[in-house]
Amino acid sequence: MKVLYVASxxxxxxxxxxxxxxxxxxxxxxxxxxIGCRVVMPLYDTIKQExxxxxxxxxxxxxxxxxxxxxxxxxxxxxEGVIYYLIDNQYYFKRDTIYGHYDDAERFTFFARAVLxxxxxxxxxxxIIHCNDWQSAxxxxxxxxxxxxDPWYQGIKTVFTIHNIQYQGTYGMELVGDVxxxxxxxxxxxxxxxxVNFMKGAIECANKVTTVSPSYAGEILDPWYSHGLDTILRExxxxxxxxxxxxxxxxxxxxxxKAIVKNYGVADVKAGKAENKKALQKEMGLPQKxxxxxxxxxxxxxxxxxxxLIKGILxxxxxxxxxxxxxxxxxxxxxxxxxxxMQAKYPDKLAVTIGFIPALARxxxxxxxxxxxxxxxxxxxxxxxxxxxxGTVPIVRETGGLRDSITDxxxxxxxxxxxxxxxxxxxxxxxRRATDAYWDKDNWDVLVDRAMNCDFSWGKSANEYxxxxxxxLKG
Numbered sequence: 125m126k127v128l129y130v131a132s133x134x135x136x137x138x139x140x141x142x143x144x145x146x147x148x149x150x151x152x153x154x155x156x157x158x159i160g161c162r163v164v165m166p167l168y169d170t171i172k173q174e175x176x177x178x179x180x181x182x183x184x185x186x187x188x189x190x191x192x193x194x195x196x197x198x199x200x201x202x203x204e205g206v207i208y209y210l211i212d213n214q215y216y217f218k219r220d221t222i223y224g225h226y227d228d229a230e231r232f233t234f235f236a237r238a239v240l241x242x243x244x245x246x247x248x249x250x251x252i253i254h255c256n257d258w259q260s261a262x263x264x265x266x267x268x269x270x271x272x273x274d275p276w277y278q279g280i281k282t283v284f285t286i287h288n289i290q291y292q293g294t295y296g297m298e299l300v301g302d303v304x305x306x307x308x309x310x311x312x313x314x315x316x317x318x319x320v321n322f323m324k325g326a327i328e329c330a331n332k333v334t335t336v337s338p339s340y341a342g343e344i345l346d347p348w349y350s351h352g353l354d355t356i357l358r359e360x361x362x363x364x365x366x367x368x369x370x371x372x373x374x375x376x377x378x379x380x381x382k383a384i385v386k387n388y389g390v391a392d393v394k395a396g397k398a399e400n401k402k403a404l405q406k407e408m409g410l411p412q413k414x415x416x417x418x419x420x421x422x423x424x425x426x427x428x429x430x431x432x433l434i435k436g437i438l439x440x441x442x443x444x445x446x447x448x449x450x451x452x453x454x455x456x457x458x459x460x461x462x463x464x465x466m467q468a469k470y471p472d473k474l475a476v477t478i479g480f481i482p483a484l485a486r487x488x489x490x491x492x493x494x495x496x497x498x499x500x501x502x503x504x505x506x507x508x509x510x511x512x513x514x515g516t517v518p519i520v521r522e523t524g525g526l527r528d529s530i531t532d533x534x535x536x537x538x539x540x541x542x543x544x545x546x547x548x549x550x551x552x553x554x555x556r557r558a559t560d561a562y563w564d565k566d567n568w569d570v571l572v573d574r575a576m577n578c579d580f581s582w583g584k585s586a587n588e589y590x591x592x593x594x595x596x597l598k599g
Contacts, residue, residue, distance in 0.1 A: 125159050125160065125251050125252070125590075125593060125594075125597070126159075126160040126161075126162075126248070126249070126250045126251050126252070127151075127154060127159055127160065127161040127162070127250055127251065127252045127253075127254055127593065128161075128162055128163075128164060128239070128243075128248070128250040128252070128253045128254065129147060129150070129151050129161055129162065129163045129164070129254050129256075130163075130164050130165075130236075130239050130253060130254065130255045130256065130260040130263055131143055131144075131146075131147035131163065131164075131165050131255075131256045131257075131259075131260065132165060132166065132222070132223075132232065132235070132256070132257065132259035132260060133147065133165060133222060134147030134148050134151075134163050134165050134208070135147070135148025135149070136148060136175065136203055137165065137168075137171050137175055137201075137208070137210070138165070138168050138170070138171055138222060140222060140223070142287060142336075142369070142503075142504065142506055143256055143257060143287050145371075145372070145506060146256075146287070146336070146369055147163060147165070147256065148372070149370065149371070149372045149582050150370075150582060150585070150586060150589065151163050151206045152204050152205070152206055152582070153370070153582035153583060153585070153586035154586050154589065154590065155205055155206055156586075157586055157587070157590060159590060159593075161206065162206065162207045162208070162209065162248060162250075163206060163207070163208045163209070164208070164209040164210075164211065164239050164242070165208065165209075165210060165211070166210065166211050166216070166217045166222075166231075166235055167179075167197070167199055167210035167211055167212040167213075167217055168217050168219070168222050169214070169217060169218040169219060169220075170219075170220065170221075170222070171210075175201070178201055179199040179200065179201045179210060180199065180200045180201070181197065181198075181199055182198040182199065182200050182209075182245070182246060183198055183245060184196060184197045184198065184212075185198070185241060185242065185245055187234060187237050187238045187241050188237060188241075188305060189230065189233060189234050189237065189303065189305065190301065190302055190303050190304060190305035191302075191305065194213060194215070194216075194234055195213055195215075196211060196212065196213055196234075196238045196241065196242070197211070197212030197213065198210075198211065198212070198242050198245065198246065199212055200246075209242060209246060211235055211238045211239075211242070213234065216230070216231040216234055216235075217231070229293065229295045229299055229303055229320075229322075230303045232258070232259040232260070232262070232293070232322075233262055233299075233303050233304055235259065235260065236255075236259075236260050236261070236262035236263040236265075236266060237262070237263075237266055239253070239255075239260065239263050240263060240266055240267060240270075240271050240277070243277075244276055249276070249277075249280070250280060251279075251280065251281065251593075251597060252280070252281050252282070252283055252593050252596065252597070253267065253280055253281070253282045253283070254282075254283045254284075254285065255282065255283070255284050255285070255326060255330070256284075256285045256287060257285070257286065257287050257288065257291065257323075258291055258292050258293030258322040258323045258326075259293070259322075261284065261293060261322040261323050261325060261326035262304065262314075262322055262325060262326070263282070263326075264282040264284055264325070264326045264329040264330040265306075265310075265313055265314060265325040265326065265328075265329045267280065267282055267329070268282075268313075268329040269306060269307065269310045269313070269329075281331045281332075281596045281597060281599075282329065282330045282331055282332075283330055283331065283332045283333075283334065283592070283593070283596060284326040284327065284330035284332070284333050284334070285333075285334045285335065285336065286323070286333065286334070286335045286336075286344070286503070287335075287336055287503055287504075288503050289323070289335075289344050289349070289350060289351050289353060289503075290351050290428070292321050292322065292323040292324070292351065292352075292353065293320075293321065293322030293323055294316075294319050294320065294321050294322075295319060295320045295322075296319065296320065297315065297318070297319065297320055299320045300314065300315075300320060304320070313325050313328050313329065316352075316353075316356065317352060321353075323353065324353060324356055327353070327356055327357065327360055328356070328360070330363070331363070331596050331599065332363050332365065332592060332595075332596050333357075333360065333363050333364050333365070334364070334365050334366065334367055334592065335364070335365075335366045335367075335503060336366070336367070336368070336369045336503045336504035336525060337366050337367075337368045337369070337503060337504045337524050337525035337527075337528045337529075338366035338367070338368065338528055339366065339523070339524050339525065339527045339528050340366055340501075340502075340503045340504065340524040340525060341364055341365060341366030342366070343501070343523070343524060344357055345357055345358050345361065345364075349501055365592060366528075367585060367588045367589060367592065368504065368525055368528050368529065368585060368588075369504040369506065369525065369585060370509075370580050370581050370582035370583070370584065370585040370586075371506055371509045371510055371513065371580050371581070371582070372582065373513065373580075373581045373582075376486075376489075376510045376513050376514070377513070378396065378490055378513065378514050378515070381486055381490070383482075383483040383486040383487060384400050384403075384486055384487055384490040384491075385399055385400055385403040385487075386399035386400055386403075388400075388515075389576075390573060390576045390577065393515045393572055393573070393576060394569065394572075396490075397490065397491070397493075397514075397515055397516075397572075398414060400487065400490040400491040401414070401418060401491045401492070401493070402414070402491075403487065403491060404418065404450060404487050404488065404490075404491030404492070405418070405448070405491070407484075407487065408450055408475035408477070409471075409475055410448050410450070410472065410473075410475050411448075411472050413448070416446055416447060416448055417446075417447055417448070417493040417494055417558075417559050417562040417563075418447075418448045418449070418450055418491065418492040418493050418494070419447060419448070419449045419450070419492065419493070419494045419495070419496050419519075419555070420449075420450050420488040420489065420491075420492030420494065420495045420496070420511070420516060421434075421449065421450065421451045421452070421453070421495075421496050422452045422453060422485045422488055422489070422495075422507055423452075423453045423497070423507070424453055424454070424455045425453045425454060425455030425456055425459035425460055425463070426455045426456055426459070427456070427500065428499065428500045428501050429497075429498075429499050429500070430497070430498030430499045430500055430521060430546075430551070431455075431456075431459045432548075433498045433546070433547070433548040433551050434496075434498065434548075434551075435459070435462055436548035436549075437548045437549065437551065437552045438466055438474075439466070439469075440552065441552060441555060442466070442469075442470045442473045442474060443470075445555075445556070445559060446559075447473065447559055448472075448473050448474070448475070449473065449474045449475070450475050450488050450491075450492060451463055451474070451475065451476045451477065452476075452477045452479070452480070452481065452484055452485055452488055453478070453479075453480070454478050454479050454480060460478050463476040463478075464476060464478075489510055489511055489513075489514040489516055490514045490516075492511075492516050493516060493517065493562055494516065494517050494518070494519055494541075494555075494558050494559075494562070495507065495508065495511035495516045495517065495518045495519065496518075496519045496520075496555070497518060497519070497520045497521070497526060498519075498520070498521045498543075498551045499520070499521055499523055499524070499526060500521075500523070500546055501523055501524060502521075502523050502524040502525055502526045503524050503525060504524065504525030505520075505524065505525045505526050505529070508520055508525075508526055508529055508530055508540070509529055509578075509580040511575075512539060512540075512575045512576065512578045512580070513576065513578075513580075514576075515572045515573075515575055515576045516575070517533075517539070517540050517541070517558065517561075517571060517572065517575055518530050518539070518540035518541070519540060519541045519542075519551075519554050519555055519558050520540060520541075520542055520543075521542070521543055521544070521546065521551065522542050522543065522544045526542075527542075529580065530542055533561070533571055533574075534557070539571075539574055539575050539578050540575070541554045541555075541557055541558040541561075542554060
């Protein structure tokens, strides 16, 4: 079986979020299971030069973008045994940032079309083209409307994965003729609620639509979660499936992680976490109190991450509980300002770093005792899995991938603490149960061991994807 994995970002070349992690890890896991998986992504100007130096120029072609044709350079690289194709066009991709530009619709329309145009040139005909999020959502549309009857392309199946349904690629209808270039008879494929909607087009045309957790696949059928796409998803529910993401357990490994002050494994977790906790308290300016639980929070400071819940109870928590909170993140100014103000009020209990510092994130995973994720919605979530890997017990709201990966330890079997309703004091109740458990040292050690023995490696997820691919090919 041959798979082409299409993504707007992929490690090691570029990552701004979970998609980059997945696109860097899943193809490797598939390859280890004898699936011929290759990756295609844009060649961004901001890719590190040492990675560019290892790329090989293949050739260049021209790619249709509606009524015009644009230059497309094809570069090839190999990483961990996986072949990557990088699509070059400096007009579209020589930018300081990878998203957020006035012409994103045209940039990623070009990319989605180039994915199909390069295949005969590089002599790779996949059985499955697996696209991800709105930036590559037009590839199944172009395949269905323009390429599927071409003898060279016949027989290819398409899969589309929704990593976050909030971002759909929604633009004015004028894009149909001027940028996308669909025939008038096919316009309805991408039209939704009076606009062009890239993601809706992929849901219509792909042979299979997946999400990054089983719970999220059910949630997005509800208007509360769907950001307007629930109607089309319910109509196409027969092709919808959720597969939980994994994490790169070699990358996130407390036994080898160079960012933390003391490496440790299951056998010496108690001593290892004690040293990392002490170092974290020192680095973040907190009193070095070994018996005070630290709650870690590494997140984008935006509302759907549950920050309004934290805002509602943080004063009460810090005033009434012997606890420390370590926060790393950036985002909306209202939350950044809130955490700064609370840090000024509780300097011995709350430490805040505004920004995204990967090394500090790892120190929080290793040094914290608890890890808080009260998300309003969370398609999959990787941080809770990373926290478990480092023996840091998650406190999560039961939504999306958080629900599928964390179960409450109240039954003596779970790996964390959970709450159901989107309510600040329900969250506070879960935090208090977690801190009470922390002070019950014998049972706490059992819970930490259980957390570290959870397996969220890509192996299980890759097997689920292979099973899904086989079902698609049979259909």
